[in-house]
Amino acid sequence: MLCEISSRRTVADDVVELELSSPDLPTWTPGAHVELHLAPGLVRQYSLCGRSRDDSVYRIAVLREPAGRGGSAFVHDHLGVGDRIEISEPRNHFPLAPAARYLFVAGGIGITPILPMIAAADAAGAPWRLLYGGRSRASMAYLERVEPDPRVTVQAGGLLDLRAAVADAPGAAIYGCGPAPMLDALLAACPTAHVERFTPVELDLPQRPFEAVLARSGVTVQVPAGASLLAAAEAAGIDVLQSCLAGTCGTCETAVLDGEPEHRDSLLDAVDREAGEVMMICVSRARGARLVVDL
Template identity: 55%
Template structure:
């Protein structure tokens, strides 16, 4: 299961720091309003920022998991985005109070003797704590970090402390990342972690097809493209907790049907990238349409994300 079970945890926080860490990127430092520490989290985790009643966005934690007093996120301004990054950049100020959900981890760092980290742009945010963890564990590791320009790339000063283990490759200086060359220098047992724009993720998925299964771990900020030529058919969802059975018609999500029936389901992204609506599958075969599960996790058919996924069998029985 990719989630860590803390999706429903909500906390009031205060913004105690806001600084620009690169062109178009600001870092927020958050502290709990009640004065208590945050729940433990591990590299790869993210939180939902509840910015407004209908404005909830997910951001990777980029601070130190060893500190329970604060959480840190870095937010890239997205001119063509849906409003979350603009809200953070233009309206959130030090002293403001927000709500967060999580932490939740769909991108955990597995144990390995060797790591190759690949980050593109704001994709450095979940990778940064992983680099710290790998260095602290004494593992073999390298990071290649690409961006449009050096001025647009966050955390370069901190990464400079790691010397030659980190390769900074700005597109205006060296062009696109040489993924084939970087992978050629990684051992067959290496765990490969990548986060960044969709073009980078597709490219590294292609390059890793000949490597051992399960070596590649990616996190997406937007939904993965899927085949839309197969029509959606109706199916039934049986709710194990209440015993109710509901029909999900074509064109409507499981989440939508459950909400209309008065069944509360925590949601956030509504596009299969954040993991908030993860639910255990007890019977039936889901039609996985998320951008989170690996092929191995999909084959187990023991969990699904209700905001986008459907069913390949006439009925699903889920833990709701």
């Protein structure tokens, strides 16, 4: 889809908000993201943080990452009002399930997918609390929007007391987004929490070669140790949608038709891993000697 940038503003230190406008944009649900096609070979995904029922504007907020791979710097340095940009339809790997009550936890730019979740909880009449942490008040986007609400606890500097918050929210559905140490602490306090990661979980697993049958293309490829199924497919001339190459965005999600995948992503939950029906081919591999996938 082609969108026009209709608004740009700074919402925190090193965080810029863009509004992407186009007639009749597809609807989306809290937790969804869109991919921005910034330049050839430069595709990045950002959480939607506006109103999910607005079919004319998508809102995203982008943190400049000095040590990143160039996407956030491109947004900050090259995109302005009036520019036109190609985006994907919304995808949601972090959906909000109906619940009697919620506990939301956000760290830094992780506030972006949480904002529409809070709006959905309000619309459903479900009680909720938000813990929002950041390095400093100046670095915390949308602080002025959430802080006045008595259901919100803000921690600028220092660590959120996640164990106490979880203990104080029995029966709540818990959703968290932010830096890895915060999410690891949240999962230690509540292993059933739903989380969205910006960086992959570090795994120390052996790299075994395997064979992959790309069923739709009628091609069989050998995936050597140290290479990904995505790279092997591309080497065979198969065009594969991709973005993060780290198992965090879901862009390369591919259906598994036969065989058992070895999941190495930071996205699928325990139920989806056990089902083995899809895999992120940028990082995940085969448990056995052969896989058949829908490529």
